[in-house]
Amino acid sequence: MQKTAKLALADGSVFTGTAFGADGEVHGEVVFNTSMTGYQEILTDPSYCGQIVTMTYPQIGNYGISPEDVESGGIALQGFIVRELCEIPSNYRSTQTLDEYLKDAGVIGLQGIDTRALVRKIRTSGAMTGVLSTVDLDDESLVKKAQSSPQLAGQDLVSKVLPASSCEWEEGLHPLAHSSSTHSLSGKTVTSMAEGEDQPESSYHIVAIDYGMKWNIPRHLKQLGCRVTVLPGNCTAEDVLALNPDGVFLSNGPGDPEPLTYAIDTIRALLGKVPIFGICLGHQLLGLACGCKTFKLKFGHRGANQPVLNEDTKQVEITSQNHGFAIDPESMPEDVEITHINMNDNTVAGLRHKTHAAFSVQYHPEASAGPHDSHYLFKQFFDSICETRVSS
């Protein structure tokens, strides 16, 4: 028998559809993702902690759930909304349906609502708080709850998803990700190291600071032939330097970067001592450590087809993105420069320190899911590690 579920937004709108996954009630910031595929990677991306995610692609679940496609140890997002749930997936790797997967994980799903109308509301009014429920179906009560739910901005959500302890990361890329690729950068043909060729083991050691890291990132770092140690996002600069790393990686992660003062202090103390590369939240934290400010975007960038201009090569990369905050270009100090621009709205998509070996991007070069145009950034990090070792 079909069960009703409702989504109420802080602006008073209510969407009524059919429940799937688990029963219950959750609140969160309602956002949308425009990727046509990659729902499993989206569900397991810890950066969605505190959010209810709507997919714009009309049918989700078609290729089921494959255990090797997860990006973390669980699901951190609050709730999941689709136009139509596919109940009979077709994929030789699939072991479960999306419905079963969400039930097992205790995550509430809603299907059968007009997701286009919901996305238009979010685009017009901006991301807003909402309540998703299968237990309270009273519109007025739900809207009140949506209006009194806490805002995402100002919260430290990293502390909810960071790992409890450090570990040595051993896993490289999945065999299915192995396809060597070459592309041209300013006339030079570049082979992306990260795409499957086994790199010779090097003596380089990368410390990856985990603020809720997607697993395809350390897989790429491992593929560079380096030793990779993962430290929890609340580590100190002393913890990091005690491991004598050749490079420090700053991961993606959920929520507002500004309240994360412990992380910003750590990065500030590492700047200039070791090459740094940051992705998404890691990019925002590097910017804050350099003296930039961040601000909240109206409804964020979440999808697998965001065009980004590389200012060095003047080439456009199609990128995978998931962020709601961005670096304020007006706040950028003299010693920091913009390297990449999001071509949809001209926001900052990458930066670099002019004198220290430190750079970062707002998007996801590890893809998972999404295009592979930006894999060269892992090689760029590796090169900066090699150059620093040679000159020191």
Ligand SMILES: NC(=O)CC[C@H](N)C(=O)O
């Ligand atoms: N994917 C991420 O790292 C997200 C960064 C940050 N939490 C934001 O929403 O902007």
